[in-house]
Amino acid sequence: MTINHFLLLLAISLPSLGSTATLPAQSEEDPGLGEPAGAAEEDGRILQRSKRGWMWNHFFLLEEYTGTDYQYVGKLHSDQDRGDGSVKYVLNGEGAGSLFLIDENSGDIHATKRLDREEKAYYTLRAQAVNKFTNHPLEPESEFIIKIHDINDNEPKFTKETYMATVPEMSDVGTYVLNVTANDADDETYGNSAKLVYSILQGQPYFSVEPETGTIRTALPNMDRENKEKYQVVIQAKDMAGQMGGLSGTTTVNITLTDVNDSPPRFPHSSYHLSALESAEIGSAVGRIKANDADIGENAEMQYSIVDGDGQEVFSIATDRITQEGVIAVKKPLDYEAKRVYNLKVEATNTHLDSRFNYLGPFKDTATVKVTTQDVDEPPVFSMNPYIIRLHEDTVTGSYIGAVTALDPDATNNPVKYSIDRHTDLDRLFNIDSNNGSITTLKSLDRETSKWHNVSVVATEISNRRQTTRVPVFIKVLDVNDNAPEFAMIYETFVCENVKVGQLIQTISAVDTDEPLIGHKFAFSLSTQNPNFTIFDNEDNTARILTKRGGFSRRQLSAYLLPVVISDSDYPIQSSTSTLTVRVCACDSRGNVQSCNAEAYTLSAGLSTGALVAILLCVIILLMIVVLFAALRRQKKKEPLIMSKEDVRDNVVSYNDEGGGEEDTQAFDIGTLRNPEVMDANKLRRDIIPEMQFPFRRVSPIKDNTDVRDFITGRLQENDSDPTAPPYDSLATYAYEGSGSLAESLSSLESAVTEGDQEYDYLSNWGPQFKKLADMYIGKNSDKDT
Known part of the structure; x- marks a missing residue:
């Protein structure tokens, strides 16, 4: 029976179908849901049950409604509705007022739009009956569901539009390939709208598909990849269990046969012809051959080998x-x-x-290869490579020492000539016969200079000079005992003055540039008998020098010369005499050297201890004086001669006149101090540099302090009344050495045009008598006018 809505009535406790949904009534005893009418006794008590309205919860509505009017859903009705128009029905919940509308007077519900179950399967709403005039609820709010019934409006869809799959070639029938899956958005629980059946539209007879699961399997045995590698299979999924009228969807499956090693290698030719030059080097390639294999990847990998033939040992x-x-x-x-x-x-x-494919036969193939050797014009070939020649270093110049031989390997056997590459024999020590290859010496050889000589000999075909071959010739120079042994080092030997008889003072050894076969064996001896020293041969290529007496003295002789003869044991015996210098030194009781200087010994021996101490003290005092004098000079360099006017004390008159520098010998003539009458004459020459220097020093004629005091007083008055004097205190200095001083001018101030400080050491330039007189005078006359 087809209907477009369901009504569920509940009278007492039994549901029934109808066209109206009655809201549950509210009894006085039960303000909630009503109870079924009736009464019963329990434990002596009477239980009263009131009448209750019907229970309801679902409306059903088909999706995809295509009508022009609103789709009728159902009707709500309350037991409190007496038909007088005082009841109003109210709808709340999902879609209420927009998707679902209710007639507030009649309780009819309509859907305003076409619904899609795949979009939303059900809607939950709430219904209530209220008094239209007072808006007081007549019934409690009740919840119900509008469920959308499904129709077959969605076709199956595969999870992928295209599938990729592989299966090994030569597989058995029924080998699994791939599983495809399709989905249907329709309701699986309602009808057959979502019940799918799979089928194959393209790809037979190679593959098949299981209708219920969508599993693809092979359907043809022994599919060969070498014949066909790729297959395209189309799979269909149809709903309604595959019945007519159902919807369907398709997908494409691309299946590739993977390779297996089912094809043996095959040579395209049974024989091959190659050629090689006879001059081909070891390891050089002659040619390539290839067998074909229909397989791919590792199944086509091959291994070649030479299994037979007369060239097995010549080629690889x-x-x-x-x-x-x-x-x-x-x-x-x-x-x-x-x-x-x-x-x-x-x-x-x-x-x-x-x-698995052994039944196909052996997976290998063979072919014959013929290699032809081609002739080339080859260069000469030496009989040896390299040559080694040995000769003694005393071989006479022009002697034959050896020979080389080279032949033309070609059938023509062209004659060969020989030569030495002079880049390998810059000293031109050897010569070779161009015809027979015999080698001779041009100069004498010295093993101590060079033990080996490496030369290159060139063989050239006479008929074709481009065909040449080089061979190294190593010439070893053998040793001859032609060098005498000598000291292994320069020895610094000393003997103590207090040495005892038989004491060891030196151990000596020797070296020899020769190289005997059995090793060196040296013998040591003195060339003459020596009264002071003797030598003892240790017979291990060393010797000891011992004293024959004690009590050596530097005053008598500071050094002794000891000739030592060293001989080797080779033939012919070579010997040499080396002189050992033995110095006489002063040593302490333990034999430690204190001094080997003969001059120091003589000096200390000629002076007493007191004299040496006095000399040492004098040296120290002189050093202290030098250091003190240097310190005074450094201090004077730091203190300016002219201080600020606040620092000028007592006997200082500042004229702020620097004079003409050291060359100004007329700025202040010391003669004025001796002869005041010349003061005015020298006044105008203060800043004039004299044209001549006085090479002698004047002797001061002053005998007492009176003239000096009068001179200074006059000078003070002169400066006080001088209209050209500066308005501030200035320093007047009289440290003038006088005409003819060897030290020249000692002016305390620089030239007036000089602004930098200049160092002047007055104490070192004043005459001793004047310095003493000035110091004494200044000490006694320290009043403010001075």
Whole structure:
């Protein structure tokens, strides 16, 4: 029975279908849901049950309504509705007022829009009856659901538009390939709208699909990738259990057959022809051959080998892993004159075999390779490489020391001439006969200068000068005992003055530039008998020098010369005399050297201890005076002669007149102090540099202090009344040494045009008598006018 809505009535406790949904009534006993009418007794009590309205909870509505009017959903009715128009029905919840409308007077519900179950499957709403005039609820608010019934309006859709799958070739029938899945948005619980059935539209007879699961499997045995590698399969999914009228969807499955090693390698030719020059180097490639394999990847990898033929020992074959070619290379030198053609049997075998396909036969193939040797004009070939020649260093110049031999390997056997590469024999020590290759010496050889000589000999074909060959010739110079031994080092030997008889003072050793076969063996001795020292040979190439007496003295002799003879044991015996210098030194009781200087000894021996101490004190005092004098000079450099006017005290009159510098010998003439009458004459020459210097020092004629006092008083008055004097205190100095002083001018101030400080040491330049007189005078006359 097809209906577009359901009504559920509940009278007492039994549901029934109808067209009206009655809201539950509210009894006086029960303000909530009503109870069924009736009464019963329990434990002597009477239980009263009131009448209750119907229970309801669902309305049903088909999706995708296509009518022009609003779709009728159902009707609400309350037991309190007496038909007088005082009851108003109110609807709340999902879609109320927009998607779902209710007639407040009749309680009819309509859907305003077409509904899609796949978009929303049900709606929850709440209904209530209220008094239209007072808005007081007549019934409690009740909840109900409007459920959307499904129709088959969605086709199946696969999870992927295109699937990719692989399956090994030569697989058995029914081998699993892939599982495809489709989904239907329709309701699975209602009808067959979402019940799917899978089928194959394209890809038969190679593949099949299971209708219920969508599993794809192989359907044809022994599918060969080498015949066809890729397949396109179309799978359909249809709802309504595959019945007519159902909706369907499709997907494409691209299936690739993967390779297995089911194809053996095959040479395209049964025989190959290659050629190689006889001059080909060891390891050089002669040619390449390749077997074809229909497989790919590792199934097509091959290994080549030479399994037979007369060239097995002359040639080798290796596999190029990139191109899968067999590379034939030279294993031994080729000789056109010896053998011209070689035959090889080459085999190609798969490296990755599959035992499932052994029935197809052996997975290998063979081919014959013929290699022809080609003739080339070869350079001469030496009989040896390299040559080693030995000779003694005393070999006479022009002697024969050895020979080299080279021949033309070609059938023509062209004659060869020899030469020495002079870049390897810059000193031109050797010569070679160009015809027979015999080598002789041009100069004498010295093993101590060079033990080995490496020269290159060149052999050249006379008929073709471009065909040349070089060979190294190593010439070893053998030793001859022609050098005498000598001291191994320079010895600094000393003997103490207080040495005892037989005391060791030096151990000596020797060296020899010769190289005897059995090693060095040196003998030591004194050239003459020596009364002071003796030598003892330790017989291990060392010797000891011992004293024969005690009590040496530096005053008598500061050093002794001891000739030592050193001989070797080779033939002919070589010997040399080396002189050992033995110095006489002063030592302490333990034998530690204190002094070996003969002059110091003589000086200390000629003076007493007191004299040496006095000399030392004098030296110290002189050093202290020098240091003190240097300190005074440094201090005077730091203190300016002219201080600020606040620091000028007592006997200072500042004229702020620097004079003409050290060359100004007339600025202040010391003669004025001796002869005041010349003061006015010298006044105008204060800043004039004299044209001549006085080379002698005047002797002061002053005998007492009276003239000096009068002179200074006059000078003070002169400066006080001088209209050209500066308005501030200035310093007047009389440290003038006088005409003819060897020290020249000692003016305390620089020239008036000089602004920098200048150092003047007055004490070192004043005459001793004047300095003493000035100091004494200034000490006694320290009044403010001075």
